[in-house]
Amino acid sequence: MKVREKKWIRFRIYVVTFFFVGGLGIILSRAYQLQVLERERLTSIALAGYRDVIRLPSKRGTIYDREGHELAVSISVDSIYARPALIKEKLLASRKLARTLQVKQSKIFRVLNSKRPFVWLVRREEPDKVKQVKSLHLEGVGFTKESRRYYPGKEIAAHVLGFAGTDHKGLEGLEKAYDKILRGPECRLVQMRDALGRPFYVSRVVSDGRETHDLVLTIDKDVQYRAQQALNAAVAKTKSKSGQCVIVNAVSGEVLAMAVSPSFNPNVFWKYHSYQWRNRTITDCYEPGSVIKAFLLGAALDSGTISPDMKFYCEKGEYRVGRRIIHDHHAGGYDFLSVREIIAFSSNIGAVKIGEKLGYERFYEYLRKFGFGRKTGIDLIGERSGFVRPVESAKEIEKATICFGQGMTATSLQLVMAMAAIANRGRLMRPYLVREIRDEEGKVIRKTPPRLVRRVISAETASKVAEILEHVVSKEGTGSLAAIEGYRVAGKTGTSQKVDPRTRSYSNQKYVSLFVGFVPVDRPKLVILVMLNEPQGNRYGGVVAAPVFREVGAWSLNHLGVHPQLVLVKNKEEKQKFPSRPDRSLESKVREINPDFLPDFTGQTMRDVLREARSLGLEVVLEGTGLAVSQSPKAGHPLGKISKVKVSFHPPI
């Protein structure tokens, strides 16, 4: 009997066939789903499974100081890794390794039992330990060269440099800010491995084409070291909590030194708290105190509100503004003081009077122009902008207290740059730390030019302010201890009470002591800020911070070859005879010099002679004081034949 005749069997077979074909359909659509629709997702997971991207350590660029000293270098050291799959006796191996590397055995044992094909045992180990491990001849333990960041100066400029972490990533400071430039090429090789961890394909090294660049800083390692030493000593002596010292080139805005005390050693940065890494000169905002009077003076003079000899009544030490009484530090107060004296004695009441005459609106405008309340734009990360109360929200008392630096905050860098603007004939510069970026062959590929931010006050006003600030450093002034023998120094002291975070009022114990100044006055080279946080005992900026200024300043001037100004400001008369020459500056009055013959020096000051002779590569022998009267050899002598010139000076009649 054939099945043809049995219709119901045929029907049931068709049902089975239908389900079978349906099953095939499901399978095909599932295959389509996996292989076409989800392809990318699955492929990427699969690749991640058997593809290792091995990043080869690239050497970070070197950081040099302005003289070419190495501040941060990369050196090659050994790292030890293991391939757990190849280690048979894991317990034994971990015991041996633990003993040699002096780490816990359990830790190593755990690492060796990892399922991963490749694990680090220790990164960047000391050479002798690496040697010991090598002598163990353990199977599955390997060595590879990795570069390690090394800071030869240890604490020197640590806060400027920052540091790079284990994976060559810049984490702080310039290392972070210039990470992309320093990091250099990222070389990778792709390794394919089977499930047993054995590589079966290794690609060639692929570099992303970047180059390693070196940085040349504006920092002078010696000045930095000196500043740091002096600061550390002052912090220790005054039992301060911390201290800061910033030195900038008055004209260009180059930062020569940026010291924070206490410092840290970036070679072992992990041993410090993160707050110790902070470059406080740009991150810590504090009330600048009386230092602000220098800028008040600048604003008032520039706007023509006052003149240097104008006198103000200083209320005998007590002046009521609203509900508050403003005091002067001087016992008994002052009655009438000239503007000069107000600044030199740092009279709060006098400053408030000047401020009242100027008006807060204008003062605010000038403070902003001096750069307060906004970032200086230095090439670091994490800079804060400080705070100046806007006109609309300022109360009467605040408008008054801000004249002596209460009720506003600023960073050290802002203060030093604002002071530099006064020194630099009213021009505010952008501070910078990186002078040059060089390629691997040492060729300069980028040079940072000095950049003017804006003109704050006129050159004329600036020189008037400088002259008045010079009085601060005179015998009568509050900053007399900042005086450097042989140089004309101008500056301003500051002592501000800190706000106690608990009581939210000014503390009687916690002070910030400041001195900000520049030298030499008529031809400013250096602008130096010294700040001591919470000194114990005497807390006046003029007593605590000014000596640090003197020490660092004197040493730096000598180091930088800025010769003493032999024309000393000994008495008024002499000074009248030799008025400071504010109009002479870098760009004004360029003497015509024929480069082939000895120029005529007569009539010039000693400093000008020195500068000019040095620019010609001549050694100068100086004789006498005053202005040049004669020279040997004579002017017009061919330069090629001489290396030395003798110049005699005589004080003019």
Add this chain to the structure above:
Amino acid sequence: MAIDEIKENFRYDYFLLIPTLLLVAFGLVAIYSASSFVAEHKIGDSYYYLKRQAMFSLAGLCIMMLAKNIPATVYRKLVYPFLLLSFSLLIVVLVPGVGVKVGGASRWVRFAGYSFQPSELAKLSLAMYIAYSMAKKGPNMSFFSKGVFPHLVVAGAFMVLILLQPDLGTVVIVGTWLLIMLFVGGVSFFHLVGIVLLSMPALFWLIWRADYRLKRWWAFLNPWQDPQGLGFQIVNSFLAFGSGGLFGVGLGNSKQKLFYLPEPHTDFILSIIAEEIGFIGVSAVVVLFGLVVLRGIQIALNAPDLYSTYLALGISTFLGLQVLINIGVVMGLLPTKGLPLPLISYGGSSLMISLLGIGILLNISSRR
């Protein structure tokens, strides 16, 4: 007469034969590609599995030709001897020392240096018996006592023995297949539903009892939860499918076979095919199987007698069921079963029994 007979002997149903041969050939290539690394690693001879499978294929093709040319009456006579033989083999495999234990299950008997899997033979002999018995019962199939019960007892005995190995996957396949056969044979729908409902608790209990079965279930439901552990196999199968894409990474270029995918040349061979020749390759395999099975069903419809119909259908559905389940498993549609892909996966028993089945189909096809 002799010439006619010889001619007859070589007249094949090419609609069945060609897809079958293609699948076997395909299998050989896939096995070599999938196993060479593992073979090199384990045995030191990358051709090891290929050589053996080639030998099985040759033997299988001989068996197929033989089966095709045996007079039809022999199959009727062989029903009970076959049944008895496979039944005793299923018992023998359980005897410690005779049955070869691999991974906790004794599924093989060793014979002259080769191991043989009795459950493969059991499937075929059961197909022969059920077809024979159902054809004999004829219209009585709708009675429970005559149409259902005897078949349930015989198949049940087989299933219990296979379960003791233990091999739940094969049991489930046999059970499902039995239901299909009974359905076609005219067993009433209510009886079938009843059987399913009654066997469900047993199935759940079996899964619940054995830890590894539960884990397979878990891995089936959440393959991505533990891709390095329980889901390892299925996840790597997914990755193989995904990596293959539309056209595959190229023959021999599979990366999942580099020890990522366990047993790449047996149960999960389709994953390697999917990776190496992509969706196109998978479709080709699926279509070829479709052709084989559908042709088998057509042979059943055109068979000269009811026994041949049932036998052809039994063999075709067994084949089709195994294909669906194996592919369903590697694609994550079904929980993992230890089940080869017929005609393609490495394994002598499966290949030779499958080819024997194809031989019987060819035999039936030549007699319509």
